[in-house]
Every structure is written in structure tokens, then in C-alpha cells.
Amino acid sequence: MDTQPEPEQPTQRLFDIEATPFGDSALMLKAAAGTAEERQAGSRRLRELVFELQPHGLLDVVAGMDSVLVEFDCLAVSHGQLAQTIRLAAAGGGARTGTGRSPELFEIPVVVSEAFSPDLPGVADELGISQEAVLGILESTELSINLLASAMAPMMGSLPFPGQVSRCREPRTNVDPGSVMVAGTSAIIQPFPGPSGWKVIGRTPLTxxxxxxxxxxxxTPGxxxxxxxxxxxxxDALEGRFLRATTSGGLTDGNR
Structure with missing residues (x-):
């Protein structure tokens, strides 16, 4: 009796992990292939994997734009042993694409004024476009949060500017919270007062x-x-409200 072969079950694509020694006691992890966005997503998942795994000798995990630096006790584990442990965990299903919570969308209001946007004219001149065009690119681009920088600042990319935005020659010693800033083709929001060399082009009233x-x-990243x-x-109507995800096409930044 002829039998039909069972249909193949769909499988999720695993990341190929690139593990590079970084000094005597650190390992740089990256997704070895894919688009820039796929590598960034891979970096986020690798970070989650290492936190979940808590491999022997782990000291710290530092997330980058498309990489994860894993610091470890070199007396407890070697580069090769740690890399093998992480690769085995990934092969067992820990670092698959399509896992984790679904990305959420945040709509962030920005006020542009002489006081809130001191670097906007200079950014426009540097890019060779008008101030309106700079803001048009900002508004028309859906950005991905690639990582949380110092003080939980959301760092986003990439803006399709016609060039790279340079950083300030002299960083400001105190940038107001809520400042929306750009550098290169990335954007970031200042959560708390503090120094920054990014260029300020607006400010959100939200916390x-x-x-x-x-x-x-x-x-979260992603x-x-x-x-x-x-x-x-x-x-005034929005000042101090805590930023929350957008639902049903509307802003849902509830009160503190």
C-alpha cells in the first residue's frame, strides 16, 4: 500500500551566531548574517538569551546597536566554552526569529520652537535641505528602537537623511528631558537632564x-x-504625561 509522505513541519530559522573574543574576559556576539534590521533584532534576542541562560562565569551584558558584549570571569570559563554554551542554547530554541512579544507602536508628539530646537537650523544647513524637510523626514519615518542607551534613553534608527548629522563640537552640559535629538541617521530622546553631544531639534512634553x-x-528594544x-x-495639555503605546490609532499617553 502506497503511503503519502508526511508534510514537512514549518521550522523557524535559527540565527548563525558570530562570537569574537574581546580582550581576555569578554565575548562579542552578533547575528552573522541578514539585513541591518535582522541583525539588530538578533542582537536583542541574543541579549535576552544570555540573561535567561545565566551561563557560568557571567559578569555583565552590554547591548550595542547590532551586537552584545558578554563580560565573564576568565578564571571560571574560556571564550570557547562560553561561545559553545550560548550556541548550544540557541540551537535548542533559545535564539529563534519570531519569538518574544510583538513590537508596540508609540506616537510621540514633538514641539518645535526656537527654545526647544536650537540645532534645527544647523542640521538643515548641514544636510542641504530646509528645516521643514528635516521635520518631514522625522514625521514620515517609522523608527525602530534599537537599544536603550544611558538612563534608558530610546535610541532609534534609521532616518533617511541625505547625509550624516555630525555631533556638536562642544557637548552641552545640560540637555532638558524630553529633548528629541539626532546624530548620524539616528534619533534619541533625553529622559532626564544631563549632558549630550547630540543635536536637539525638538522636545516632547511627555515623560x-x-x-x-x-x-x-x-x-523596549524592537x-x-x-x-x-x-x-x-x-x-500644557500633554506636559508630564507618561508615554504609553498607541492603540486604535490614537495617542494613549495616560497621566502619571
């Missing part, structure tokens, strides 16, 4: 990080962001 909230931020320029007259 993007609040230690009284649990968790302190509503966004989430999506859209900026929306609003008139300064709307500032």
Missing part, C-alpha cells in the same frame, strides 16, 4: 522614563516610534 512607574519605561510635530499651544 518617557519615570522611576515611579513599574516598569520605568513602557518601551518597539516602533512615530514622531508627530504639534503646535506649542498643545504643550
Amino acid at each position: 518617557v522614563c519615570d522611576i515611579r512607574e513599574d516598569p520605568a519605561t513602557s518601551y 518597539d516602533r516610534v512615530r514622531f508627530r510635530v504639534i503646535p506649542e499651544s498643545e504643550w
Whole structure:
């Protein structure tokens, strides 16, 4: 009796992991192939994997744009042993594409004014386009949060500018919270007052990080962001509200 072969079960594609020694006691992990966005997603999943795995000798994990630096006790484990442990965990299903929570969308209002956008004219001149064109690119591009920088600042990319935006020659010693800044083709939001060399082109009235909230931020790497320029007259109505994900096409930045 003839039998029909069973249909193949769909499988999820595993990441090929590139593991490079980084000094005596650190290992640089990357997704070895794929588009820039796929490598960034791979980096986020690798970070989650290492935290879940807690391999022997682990000291710290530092996330980069498309890489993860794993620091370890070189007296407890070697580069090769740690890399093999992580690769085996990934092969067992720990680092598959399509896992984790679904990305959320955040719509962030931005006020543009002389006080809130001191670097906008210079950014426009540097790129050879108008200030309106700079803001048009900002508003029309859905950005991905690639990583959380210092103080949980969401770092996003990539803006399709016609060139790279340079950093300030002299970093500011104190940038106001909520400042929307650009450098290269990336954007970032300043959560708390502090120094920065990024160029400030606007400010959001929303609070993007609040230690009284649990968790302190509503966004994680992999989430999506859209900026929306609003008139300064709307500032007071939104000031201090905690940033939350957009649902049903509307802004849902609830009160603190």
C-alpha cells in the first residue's frame, strides 16, 4: 500500500551566531548574517538569551546597536566554552526569529520652537535641505528602537537623511528631558537632564522614563516610534504625561 509522505513541519530559522573574543574576559556576539534590521533584532534576542541562560562565569551584558558584549570571569570559563554554551542554547530554541512579544507602536508628539530646537537650523544647513524637510523626514519615518542607551534613553534608527548629522563640537552640559535629538541617521530622546553631544531639534512634553512607574519605561528594544510635530499651544495639555503605546490609532499617553 502506497503511503503519502508526511508534510514537512514549518521550522523557524535559527540565527548563525558570530562570537569574537574581546580582550581576555569578554565575548562579542552578533547575528552573522541578514539585513541591518535582522541583525539588530538578533542582537536583542541574543541579549535576552544570555540573561535567561545565566551561563557560568557571567559578569555583565552590554547591548550595542547590532551586537552584545558578554563580560565573564576568565578564571571560571574560556571564550570557547562560553561561545559553545550560548550556541548550544540557541540551537535548542533559545535564539529563534519570531519569538518574544510583538513590537508596540508609540506616537510621540514633538514641539518645535526656537527654545526647544536650537540645532534645527544647523542640521538643515548641514544636510542641504530646509528645516521643514528635516521635520518631514522625522514625521514620515517609522523608527525602530534599537537599544536603550544611558538612563534608558530610546535610541532609534534609521532616518533617511541625505547625509550624516555630525555631533556638536562642544557637548552641552545640560540637555532638558524630553529633548528629541539626532546624530548620524539616528534619533534619541533625553529622559532626564544631563549632558549630550547630540543635536536637539525638538522636545516632547511627555515623560518617557519615570522611576515611579513599574516598569520605568513602557518601551523596549524592537518597539516602533512615530514622531508627530504639534503646535506649542498643545504643550500644557500633554506636559508630564507618561508615554504609553498607541492603540486604535490614537495617542494613549495616560497621566502619571
